[in-house]
Amino acid sequence: MFVGHALFAFAVAALVAEWRGWESRRALAIGVVAGLFAAIPDVDVAYALVGLAKWNLGDGALGASTAFWDASRTVHRTATHSLIVGIVAASAFGLLAIRRSRPGSVRAHLAHTAGAGLLAALMVVAFAASGPVAAFVMALFAIAGAVVALGTARTTTFSPATVALAALWGLLSHPWGDLFTGEPPAWLFPFATPALESRVLLHPDPTLNLLGAFAIELGVIWLALLTYARLADRDPLAALDRRAAAGAAYGVVALVSTPPTLDMSYHFVFSILGAGFLCGVVREGTVPGIHGLIPRRWRTSSGVFDIAVTALTGVTIALLAYVAVYALVGPL
Template structure:
């Protein structure tokens, strides 16, 4: 997934916060729970859920020394595959890091002590590069924890948001690429291969992309519902134009999770259909209509592509 981690974590955390949150939580709506408090917890969880992918940054530094015959794009992904989805995606690290972020909101030195532990583990397991990546992981996590603390979230809520976000992330990676190292730095491999329920590679790509769209929808619907907005009123009928993407099923031969760039690069622009919405996109209402209409168009494009692909087969 690319952004699905964050949307899924946001949706789950917001729902849990509204259902089980303390009435002492910060609110700009009323003295009862809720809106700002739940959304703040959700946003914190979304940011924490994005943290594990910070491990791709080490590859960017390696692009400066390209081997003969390779492009920056090829070298970046080759370098990324060496360390991506390892220590930063570990469930063990998720627990210790979440504790560290929560302790940071209580006593700064306690937080740094806990976070220093995961940096040391990463350095021992993966060398200086692994340790450096974990320093970035811890640093940006501390930034999120600090902001969450400033807006009024308690250490317990920061711990919960962090743990949910960091635990959700590796499981949502199972449909794309290599499975994460769930128990790094321990050499325990509970899932050795990518989840591919279909024999046909294109069907697995459609499943992975459809799952990404589903969790994005989930996060957005939870967000607008928390604001008291009916999302159906912000999907323009013009979204049906997404079905014109169907003929691409006859053009994109061999599309798969490992060869997803042509598919993704051609289906995402369908989202620009959102510009046909009546509202001006520079208003909040217009922006929401643009986003939901565009997402609906992409969803219909995926459905139309799948139907055409099945018919072609």
């Protein structure tokens, strides 16, 4: 769901901005800002690198992923995913986005000091509630958010209130997607969470449950792509190549591979994304090599959109084919 968090925040923010009468380029820009803020809570997985540091090369690639995710459970979806933290942090990022009207501006200096103070307070609270590791990831969270806020202030004309609102939407929208793919976040950190303490089960069959979660993620990506198409005045149907239909061949994988689950999904995720990628880039008359594989006209910004639409359609068809074969026949 890493990508889905950012794309969902982007799509909703951009569509709301358009609904409010913003011109398309400005609506896309605020969507990007909201999406960046929505991605920030997952900086807590940086701590999982300690798992890789302990990984034994002899354990293989799957051993590396297991070590990574086992270490991530120490702090992932805790302090940085809290709704309370999100509200305080959004306020701080809004304060940091206040521009200096002139060198030595007292108003901007006081606002930046207040914003930094709020972020420092979050680090102190994280340390008091969960120890140094939580304080470390909170520091990463604060730094990442400050970079986005300051960068937005430098490169756009958005008001500090708009930046704070984009940050609030991004940070508060993030935790909900985690209900489908892992342990629920610590909603009210540093306080106890009295509700939503278990993962949402989409289907009792663990494989169909994983496929349902993947479909939600895919739907979010489609929402973001169609939002971009609407605001950039692009026609997805005109961009779609018929070779996306080749994704239907992926249904055969359900007969020969180990059924994926949330606990073991790498082989499914990487293979279905690979199938979609091939649908998007392979064209009639291409030759071996990356420059021959992707025609010259597809190396432009409009070409990237064509690839994205065709690849995403290929993945969607592949998913439908896999679900159909799995439901009707099951693995051999």
